[in-house]
Amino acid sequence: MSRSEIPLGPPEITAADIEAVTRVLATTRLSRGPAEARFERRVATVAGVRHAIAVNSGTTGLQLALTALDIGPGDEVITTPYSFVASANALLHVGATPVFVDIDPRSLNIDPAAVEDAVTPRTRAILPVHIYGRCAAMPALRSIADRAGLTIVEDACEAIGSCIGGRRAGGWGDVAVLSFYPNKQITTGEGGVITTDREGIARRLDLLRNQGRVPSADGFDQVALGYSARLPEMSCALGASQIERLDEVIERRAAIVDAYRERLEGIEEVLLPAPAGDNETISWFVYVVLLRQGPGGADRDRLMQQLAADGIETARYFLPIHLQPLYRERFGYRRGSFPIAESVGERALALPFFNRLTLAQMDRVCESLRTHVRSL
Numbered sequence: 001m002s003r004s005e006i007p008l009g010p011p012e013i014t015a016a017d018i019e020a021v022t023r024v025l026a027t028t029r030l031s032r033g034p035a036e037a038r039f040e041r042r043v044a045t046v047a048g049v050r051h052a053i054a055v056n057s058g059t060t061g062l063q064l065a066l067t068a069l070d071i072g073p074g075d076e077v078i079t080t081p082y083s084f085v086a087s088a089n090a091l092l093h094v095g096a097t098p099v100f101v102d103i104d105p106r107s108l109n110i111d112p113a114a115v116e117d118a119v120t121p122r123t124r125a126i127l128p129v130h131i132y133g134r135c136a137a138m139p140a141l142r143s144i145a146d147r148a149g150l151t152i153v154e155d156a157c158e159a160i161g162s163c164i165g166g167r168r169a170g171g172w173g174d175v176a177v178l179s180f181y182p183n184k185q186i187t188t189g190e191g192g193v194i195t196t197d198r199e200g201i202a203r204r205l206d207l208l209r210n211q212g213r214v215p216s217a218d219g220f221d222q223v224a225l226g227y228s229a230r231l232p233e234m235s236c237a238l239g240a241s242q243i244e245r246l247d248e249v250i251e252r253r254a255a256i257v258d259a260y261r262e263r264l265e266g267i268e269e270v271l272l273p274a275p276a277g278d279n280e281t282i283s284w285f286v287y288v289v290l291l292r293q294g295p296g297g298a299d300r301d302r303l304m305q306q307l308a309a310d311g312i313e314t315a316r317y318f319l320p321i322h323l324q325p326l327y328r329e330r331f332g333y334r335r336g337s338f339p340i341a342e343s344v345g346e347r348a349l350a351l352p353f354f355n356r357l358t359l360a361q362m363d364r365v366c367e368s369l370r371t372h373v374r375s376l
């Protein structure tokens with residue numbers, strides 16, 4: 001019997017989304033229009049901040065945020081090795097030095113005690129990532145930053161709508177960035193939004209994304225060296241349409257997490273993601289299980305092949321950044337540098353996870369996982 005494939009995490013595009021984008025296409029205003037302003041207002045509200053600046057990707061957002069804060073050569077920024085490469089790449093792009101510290105094995109986020117130990121006179125900022133949608137220990141990181149006079153650049157790219165200590169993801173950093181890549185909770189195709197409460201920084205970011213020009217009597221004055229990093233109206237309209245149902249999306253994804261837990265709880269070989277703690281809500285980005293007792297990358301990869309043969313798409317999230325060839329060569333990192341991140345990276349397996357995942361599909365994923373994991 002041939003059975004249909006179960007994809008990893010396709011975006012959900014509704015009729016309302018298509019209509020919103022189509023409406024833009026029927027106008028002549030394809031950049032810098034009303035959809036941009038509308039989308040930015042909605043993202044600012046969700047993050048609980050005053051300013052939001054839409055840009056053409058989350059990665060660009062991180063680079064512009066660092067640039068607006070004058071973080072660059074000679075500056076150390078403490079960050080996590082367990083992330084999508086963009087969070088550390090942004091630091092390389094501005095010439096700052098990423099200082100990795102290991103993660104907490106339960107949350108998979110940067111460990112505040114390790115952050116505290118890594119502060120030096122050259123440290124300028126902390127760049128925490130809310131991995132898989134679970135907020136980093138922001139109350140602790142905020143107090144470390146305040147004590148040491150550091151800036152926080154918050155990579156909230158995986159965590160729109162998440163919350164910790166009564167504050168939203170995107171609202172903890174001096175500057176924060178959200179991403180709307182197609183595999184995120186909601187999407188603009190490509191896109192990112194920078195959030196901040198700091199008025200001066202918001203103004204700089206608005207300049208930087210648009211060539212560094214400001215409107216003037218003669219048309220435009222070039223006042224800074226900026227970039228071409230705007231987000232098109234079609235993307236903004238899609239984002240504004242998608243964000244209307246964010247609460248529903250977050251709820252649906254939490255229900256899928258619960259349903260996975262019910263089905264997988266009895267399988268000793270896999271460790272499930274920890275449920276949300278008392279002071280947090282999680283807007284789940286992906287669903288990642290850890291294979292127990294470190295059978296090693298090869299076995300995880302064999303399991304992935306077996307699942308693929310059953311028509312189930314999975315992914316390795318993430319190979320730690322410090323082990324990427326670029327980082328090994330440039331900074332001399334090697335296996336053993338950050339043992340927790342490395343162990344997690346070898347055992348992590350992302351299962352299909354998207355709004356329209358059905359119970360029947362979940363049953364198939366769990367049955368296949370149960371069968372194959374026991375014969376590893």
Ligand SMILES: *Cc1c(COP(=O)(O)O)cnc(C)c1O
Nearest residue numbers: 057058059084086087157179181
């Ligand atoms: C998705 C993501 C980004 C940004 O990705 P873009 O594709 O540039 O929008 C940055 N950091 C993390 C941790 C991410 O998951």
